[in-house]
Amino acid sequence: MSDILDGVTTFVRVVETGSFALAAERMNLTRSAVGKVIVRLEKRLGVRLLNRTTRSQSLTEDGQAYYDRCVRALAELEAAEADLDSGRREPKGRLRVSVPQAFGHHCVAPVLLGLARRHPQLKVDISINDRFVDMVEEGFDLVVRIGPLPDSASLAARRLGVQYASIGAAPSYLAQRGKPTNVNELRGHTIIAYMRAGVALPWDVVDTDGQIRRAQVEPQLAFDDMQGMVDAAIAGFGLVWLPCWLLTRYVQTGQLVAVMENCFRPLQEIHVVWPKSRYLALKTRSAIDALVAEIPAMVRAPSMDALPRA
Template identity: 70%
Template sequence: MTDRLDGVSTFVQVVDAGSFTLAAERMHLTRSAVGKVITRLEARLGVRLLQRTTRSQTLTEAGQAYYDRCVRALAELEAAEADLESERTEPRGRLRVSVPVAFGHQCVAPVLFELARKHPQLQIDISFTDRAVDLIEEGFDLAVRIGDLHDSTSLVARRLGVQHMSIGAAPSYLAKYGLPVDIDDLHGHAGIAYSRGGVLAPWRVRDGEGQPQELRIAPQLSLDDVQAIAGAGIAGFGLVQLPCWLLSRHVQTGELAFVRERCGVRAQDIHAVWPKTRYLPLKTRCAVDALVAEIPEMIRA
């Protein structure tokens, strides 16, 4: 008996991806394997679905009509599976999550590790990157973002908290150079700068009246990783401007001390985001709920 769904999902993936090569990458197959699936599907249907050249592909008229119906059929299957899954109490399957490097290591990963411990049938794949990944294009179920959500029209977001910037320094540095009390006292201090592509990020803070000021610090070191900046601060190279959740951890151990708390010009929202869908899989919902329950307390400085 012929499986009437054989090749349908692959066909939809090819159309959505816009190319056989990209579809193959998403499905972890070779391009030739994907091509053979489409060829068998066209042979079974007795009609050409795609006009293919070496550089492009386009749907035929019949292919467009078939694609539209396939999308609806797969959506119904997804809904049916979601209804079955909603009756389960145990999340399972593979969950792909993208997280910022430092925040991911310090805050998100521990929450997901505990989730994996509680649910042995849940397989969690965490990717650490400060790049805003395309969740749909790159096949992620969930991401944590700090800052503006530029692709919010295609995503659902759940706020996890707010990231404030604070200034700190090693006790040894403060013992040698003194504790700055006012904003003006910070000018001229040694500092560890954040840099990206060789460009130093300025230190902008709010004064006692809430007005923004740019600090004139003297950086001997510039780094593109906030965890490395914290390490340089602990080593006594100068003041550090760090997210509150990271600085407070080192303050608790005595490695750093607060110089000025929550003084950054612009706080940034932290969100969990996932692709819009009619039915949120249980594995994703459980991960989001865990982050919402744990992250706010972890970033409270």
């Protein structure tokens, strides 16, 4: 008797990714191997599941009906594994996580490092970059995102906090150029900006009267990497926009000074996101719980009186 589940996971992955090549990549197989699995499955079932062309494939009517049942069956198997997980004292297995660069280095990685130390059977793969990943297609268990979340019925999320942002500068720069106290006084200063998709983001700043105004500044330097911004600011190049959780680290060492605190709008929410499922693996649940427990204190807006000023 043949294994009734033989080829089912591969078939579901091909449908979900829409591509034999992508399915092969996610499963660490060759495209040829995936194709052979589907052929064997169709031969065993006696029906064609996929209409294939050189560029794409689509489900047949039989394939759609079979896919729907396979998804339900795999969900039940996931539930059985989750039940076993709940009886284990230790999370185990490989956890794949994608996080933004600076936030990943300074905030998320230390939390996951602590989790891995507590649970030696847990293997954590951390991808650190500012690229917007498709977590389902690329096979990530968790993604940390800063900013608006896309509407998606396939994803679940927990809020980790809010990212506040301030203007900072090196003491040497402020000694030479002076400290701006309102939006108008930012004009004429040397600016270090954050760049996304090749465009420097504008400075929408809360002014002294509480109104939000766009600063009339022309960045001389722009980075798509926050550590590069920090390095340029410490070198005394100019005023820099930085998240409070990052600026505070360098304020405490005396390398930077907070010039205008918590002044950027809109505020950006921080979430941990994962593929929605009826059952959540213990490894994933443990990581979510650790991030929810530790990240909020890291990103909380600092007290205005606690930051050194120029």
